[in-house]
Amino acid sequence: MLLQIDVNSEETLYTQLANQIRYGIAKGYLQPDDPLPSVRNLASELGINMHTVSKAYNKLKEEGIIIVNRSKGVRISSSVLADRRTGYETVLEEKIRQLVSQSICNGIGEKRFLGMVKNVFTEMRSET
Amino acid sequence: MLLQIDVNSEETLYTQLANQIRYGIAKGYLQPDDPLPSVRNLASELGINMHTVSKAYNKLKEEGIIIVNRSKGVRISSSVLADRRTGYETVLEEKIRQLVSQSICNGIGEKRFLGMVKNVFTEMRSET
Amino acid sequence: MLLQIDVNSEETLYTQLANQIRYGIAKGYLQPDDPLPSVRNLASELGINMHTVSKAYNKLKEEGIIIVNRSKGVRISSSVLADRRTGYETVLEEKIRQLVSQSICNGIGEKRFLGMVKNVFTEMRSET
Amino acid sequence: MLLQIDVNSEETLYTQLANQIRYGIAKGYLQPDDPLPSVRNLASELGINMHTVSKAYNKLKEEGIIIVNRSKGVRISSSVLADRRTGYETVLEEKIRQLVSQSICNGIGEKRFLGMVKNVFTEMRSET
DNA sequence: GTGGTCTAGACCACC
DNA sequence: GTGGTCTAGACCACG
Incomplete structure (x- = not known):
């Protein structure tokens, strides 16, 4: 899946990133358990700061959408799309x-x- | 119509205010040509600064939703709800x-x- | 010539009035030496404050476009349109x-x- | 490009600033993607308040003429001069x-x- | 009385 | 470092 950011946007970079990943899941480009690029790789690929990618990943992690594992990297949660329509x-x-x-x-x-x-x-x- | 703000909200104060007024119009609490409280009155009523209210009013003014008159105060545009779906x-x-x-x-x-x-x-x- | 004001406009009332009179001259509705309504008459006709009309007339007077005479009323300057393209x-x-x-x-x-x-x-x- | 304001002018300070920047673009002094001084720098340079500069920048931002980035500063929109003659x-x-x-x-x-x-x-x- | 502008100084989020 | 928001208090123009 192609991720891209618009530095001219009003949205902060990390919000754009998080939105695009959510969009990718919604659209089916990203499936449960699919791996995501490492923070460093994605940052260099997009030409942005490592912290920015990290912040986006953290946001999604807190939403339970992705799983971050120190040694295994980052992947889409297997329970995403499942029934967690709580709050x-x-x-x-x-x-x-x-x-x-x-x-x-x-x-x-x-x-x-x-x-x-x-x-x-x-x-x-x-x-x- | 009761306007209220939540200082703990993530939204900025002036955005909250603008949202509530838009909501009030959509809901029919506020009708075309209805007057809105003066900048100073609303500010003191909500316990916030005059300029914050002013900023909210200005946002709505630029959206064409309210009419601001230097000496007569602020009121809902009479053409709000009309068909002006431009950009x-x-x-x-x-x-x-x-x-x-x-x-x-x-x-x-x-x-x-x-x-x-x-x-x-x-x-x-x-x-x- | 029909004068009308828009209380919803961003422009101040007296500016609108002055603009319309200038426009009327430019368009030929108002000719040099034509009389204008008295301050009181125009104010009541438009349903606005006497001071507002007065202010508009004063602005035009300072621009040399109209002549205000205490006893003879207000009229378009006879030299309007003439060569006074100085400043x-x-x-x-x-x-x-x-x-x-x-x-x-x-x-x-x-x-x-x-x-x-x-x-x-x-x-x-x-x-x- | 030299920016300067006249405190005695009838125009508000922030309007003067916005006008000058627009003029600078029209004249070619400011090119698409050129950076503008930071809010604080320009303010101190002109001897005016930060918020006044901010207001001018905001006006231009809403006109789509400049791009404001919270952390990277302000610059001329790359699509300025393009054909976007909407309203x-x-x-x-x-x-x-x-x-x-x-x-x-x-x-x-x-x-x-x-x-x-x-x-x-x-x-x-x-x-x- | 009304809103608009300007100043001043504070704190925050982003990178 | 950057801009954004909020507060506070002043003065002005308008009607």
Whole structure:
């Protein structure tokens, strides 16, 4: 899977990285138990600081999405995608609420919003 | 409408405020042309600095959601809720993409996600 | 000539008023020596404060565009449009410079800019 | 590139700064990807407050003209000068309309106005 | 009374 | 080191 970062983005580098890995999992590029590049390798490959990669990995580790093992390296958690929809749903609901508020303020109604969500899910499922 | 902020939140204070006002509009608590508290009043009411409130108001002003008048105060734009979906959809799509990625990683599929979105829209429409 | 103000505008009321009168002269709606409504009449007609109208008139008076006479009321200067392009050109050039800078930053080149200027002049000349 | 402000000007300090930077880009003094001084450095150099510089930079950032990076500083956007004439033209047209009105009131006709615009564009292109 | 601008100094996150 | 946020207090323009 190709990871790339945009130094011009408003998002911090480590957030971009974490988002892309999550995206890769959602899209199926990255499967449970798949290995990820080592911190050093990925950093040099992307031309960014080692600490930045490390921070991204740490974030995902805390979310339980990846497993970091000192000697075996980093890999996708085997239980990712499994049923652990505990506290996340609360967070998600709040985020949806914000997005929906903004959308309504910008004249985008439920129908159109749902259409966009469906498109994104379809995009995720598509092989590309 | 009750506005409140959480100083412990990860979100900046002014972002929280802007979000709540957008939510209030989407939910119908705040109607087009409704006045908002003055910068100073709201600041003292919330126990925060005047400039923080001002920054939130300015953000909404640039989004075209509220109207700021130097001498008459602040109120909801009368054209809010109207159809002015200019460049916002591009931004929205990217945000949905991120949210969907995160959701899939957390075992939340399309069906469930769409259900949550529908619930939020219903919540917005409900009188409460 | 119909004068109207937009209380939602970012521009101050008196600036809007002054701009409209200048526009009316440029467009030919208002001719040299034409009378203008009294401060009180115009204020009540527009539903705004007397001081606001007064301020607009004062601005135009200082620019030499209108003549204010305590007993005879207010009228367009008879020498308006005449040759008094003294200090104004310096101001204008600076304003054009700013506008051109912005335009270039937004990808609008000389050809397009000149086209827009010509359109505006044509619009001014048209009877409507 | 030399930046300087006039504390006696009618324009706010941060507007002056933003204008000068836009001018610098239009004139070619500042090229895409060129770095700008840090907020603190520029502030002390100009003898003004850090926040004032920050406000100017923020304005340009929201216009998409400069790129602000929390840890790497500020630089001219690499896509500035590209063709991204979205909603700006509407704003520009209104500004031109005002300027043309004023000019006609001051006895400056289309021919002279166009001449001035051409001069400014030429000035922008000239090496100096 | 209103918001807008400017100053000053503090702390934080990022890299 | 960088910019971002928050606080605090001042003065100004507008109506």
